[in-house]
Amino acid sequence: MSSVGKYFTGIFKGIGSLLLGMSVTLKELFTKKVTQQYPENRATLVISDRFRGELVMPHDENNEHACTACGICEMNCPNGTITVKSKMIETPEGKRKKVLDEYFYDLGQCTFCNLCVISCPSHAILFSNHFENAVFTRSKLLERLNHEGSKLREKAPVKKPAPAVVPSDGGEKVKTEGEAKPQPKAEVNVPVKENKEEKEEKEQ
Amino acid sequence: MLLEISHPLELFKLTAWLDSMLRSLMPDWGALLIEFVLIGLVLLLAYAVIALALIYIERKITAFFQCRLGPNRVGKYGIIQSVADMVKILLKEIIPIDHVDKILFYLAPFFVIVSSMLTFGALPFGNGLHVVDFNIGLFYLIAVSSLSIIGVLLAGWSSNNKYSMIGAMRSGAQFISYELSAGLSLMTIAVLSGSLQLSTIVESQTYVYHWNLFRGHIPALIAFVIYLIAGHAETNRGPFDLPEAESELTAGYHTEYSGLQFGFFYLAEYLNMFIIAGIATTVFLGGWNPVQIEGWNGFNEVMNWIPSYVWFFAKTGVLIFLSLWVRWTFPRLRIDQLLNLEWKYLLPINLVNLVVMAVLVVFGLYIK
Numbered sequence: 001m002s003s004v005g006k007y008f009t010g011i012f013k014g015i016g017s018l019l020l021g022m023s024v025t026l027k028e029l030f031t032k033k034v035t036q037q038y039p040e041n042r043a044t045l046v047i048s049d050r051f052r053g054e055l056v057m058p059h060d061e062n063n064e065h066a067c068t069a070c071g072i073c074e075m076n077c078p079n080g081t082i083t084v085k086s087k088m089i090e091t092p093e094g095k096r097k098k099v100l101d102e103y104f105y106d107l108g109q110c111t112f113c114n115l116c117v118i119s120c121p122s123h124a125i126l127f128s129n130h131f132e133n134a135v136f137t138r139s140k141l142l143e144r145l146n147h148e149g150s151k152l153r154e155k156a157p158v159k160k161p162a163p164a165v166v167p168s169d170g171g172e173k174v175k176t177e178g179e180a181k182p183q184p185k186a187e188v189n190v191p192v193k194e195n196k197e198e199k200e201e202k203e204q
Numbered sequence: 205m206l207l208e209i210s211h212p213l214e215l216f217k218l219t220a221w222l223d224s225m226l227r228s229l230m231p232d233w234g235a236l237l238i239e240f241v242l243i244g245l246v247l248l249l250a251y252a253v254i255a256l257a258l259i260y261i262e263r264k265i266t267a268f269f270q271c272r273l274g275p276n277r278v279g280k281y282g283i284i285q286s287v288a289d290m291v292k293i294l295l296k297e298i299i300p301i302d303h304v305d306k307i308l309f310y311l312a313p314f315f316v317i318v319s320s321m322l323t324f325g326a327l328p329f330g331n332g333l334h335v336v337d338f339n340i341g342l343f344y345l346i347a348v349s350s351l352s353i354i355g356v357l358l359a360g361w362s363s364n365n366k367y368s369m370i371g372a373m374r375s376g377a378q379f380i381s382y383e384l385s386a387g388l389s390l391m392t393i394a395v396l397s398g399s400l401q402l403s404t405i406v407e408s409q410t411y412v413y414h415w416n417l418f419r420g421h422i423p424a425l426i427a428f429v430i431y432l433i434a435g436h437a438e439t440n441r442g443p444f445d446l447p448e449a450e451s452e453l454t455a456g457y458h459t460e461y462s463g464l465q466f467g468f469f470y471l472a473e474y475l476n477m478f479i480i481a482g483i484a485t486t487v488f489l490g491g492w493n494p495v496q497i498e499g500w501n502g503f504n505e506v507m508n509w510i511p512s513y514v515w516f517f518a519k520t521g522v523l524i525f526l527s528l529w530v531r532w533t534f535p536r537l538r539i540d541q542l543l544n545l546e547w548k549y550l551l552p553i554n555l556v557n558l559v560v561m562a563v564l565v566v567f568g569l570y571i572k
Contacts, residue, residue: 035272
């Protein structure tokens with residue numbers, strides 16, 4: 001094509017592509033606006049379930065949680081956000097048992113990395129998508145996750161914890177417990193007990 | 205003419221009444237003095253109000269183009285957002301810059317704003333709302349609006365800042381180049397209408413097919429498009445905003461300005477957009493004339509009820525919307541692309557277009 005021809009076809013092609021671009025933006029002008037008007041739309045706001053807002057410990061209707069106070073989450077936390085305090089109690093059967101006393105979570109330090117939730121063997125903690133975490137003092141960010149008077153759920157969680165995960169902390173205490181009274185526990189907490197027995201066998 | 209029948213909301217009766225009342229109360233010079241002051245006040249007020257409205261409209265339309273909502277917190281639909289911004293900018297500190305050329309630095313914003321004010325004052329806003337009707341009106345508009353480039357260059361030169369300097373130089377190159385196209389396309393219409401006087405140009409465009417855009421058909425359409433492109437480039441906006449390309453030059457020539465001085469540049473930028481659209485309306489789209497179709501007397505009657513200044517602002521608004529649309533569609537041009545567009549495309553086309561229009565007029569080929 002001659003240079004003159006190129007010049008004129010260039011002009012018309014250019015105009016065509018400009019008009020095409022303008023038609024695209026004109027369509028965009030009438031599309032639905034995506035802005036979330038946050039404080040007003042709290043009722044209809046949709047936050048993804050996978051959003052990690054803050055760590056929670058789900059309690060069921062009997063005020064029972066699944067935390068065995070094993071402390072794996074505390075050890076896995078990269079920056080010391082979690083503090084698990086356990087206590088020894090005497091069961092009605094006269095058996096000494098380690099249970100969760102207080103589970104402290106410092107929201108101000110948390111990086112929401114999810115390592116605690118991944119590593120928890122009994123699925124006792126998870127991240128909720130509740131995101132309105134602003135408070136006026138830092139001390140309010142220090143939360144206690146287990147409710148007042150809550151206790152460990154006696155039924156084992158549906159998923160059978162893998163043996164490799166269980167042996168972690170407080171192993172010795174559990175072991176002594178198991179050695180002392182294997183029989184009465186077997187009725188209520190079968191999989192856990194089995195685990196303990198396996199562990200004991202290994203260790204022996 | 206049928207235009208005399210109904211103009212209930214027009215302001216020319218009011219202005220005529222004011223004039224005769226003042227003249228009956230005092231000698232001519234006193235009446236003129238008061239009128240001058242009043243007109244000056246009204247123009248300054250209109251300047252500020254239009255700028256505020258434009259800033260709000262621009263922000264809203266921009267947001268809609270980007271699937272956002274835009275300002276919506278200050279007042280209903282954010283309608284007084286730009287008033288709040290204005291108050292903020294008035295209260296802000298003017299930061300003194302080290303080693304600037306003090307006189308030029310403080311003078312530059314005034315060049316910009318005075319030039320746009322002078323152009324603004326000469327626009328015919330409506331029937332009887334035309335402050336000065338020079339017999340060289342069109343020429344005056346082009347000449348005065350070119351002054352603002354002095355302010356931009358001075359701002360860049362005196363700021364003691366490389367970004368300001370580069371921005372001002374780019375702006376200078378751009379403005380002087382595109383001034384040619386804008387002037388030539390207006391000249392095309394001057395050839396068609398045979399006058400440089402704005403009132404004559406407007407009054408000759410009574411019916412829709414008399415609008416210069418349609419009367420001069422193809423060459424007028426080309427001139428119109430070129431004028432819009434060139435005018436858009438003169439206002440340093442949209443794809444031609446490389447004098448203030450944020451990613452390269454922070455804010456270009458007004459990088460070092462703060463507070464009210466920055467406000468002046470900002471105001472002038474928005475008003476220049478309005479002025480370009482206003483000139484295009486006046487010259488191509490029948491100015492303040494309502495939409496009139498020959499033979500449709502009932503329709504014309506209804507259209508006449510809408511006052512002329514509303515027509516002017518409506519037509520100008522359409523052109524401003526076009527300018528925003530372009531601004532939010534196209535990516536920024538490089539400096540060489542910018543100059544290519546002007547010197548290799550717009551200017552030659554424009555010159556040929558001017559000759560074509562002259563031939564058209566000589567042989568009477570336009571729509572009579």
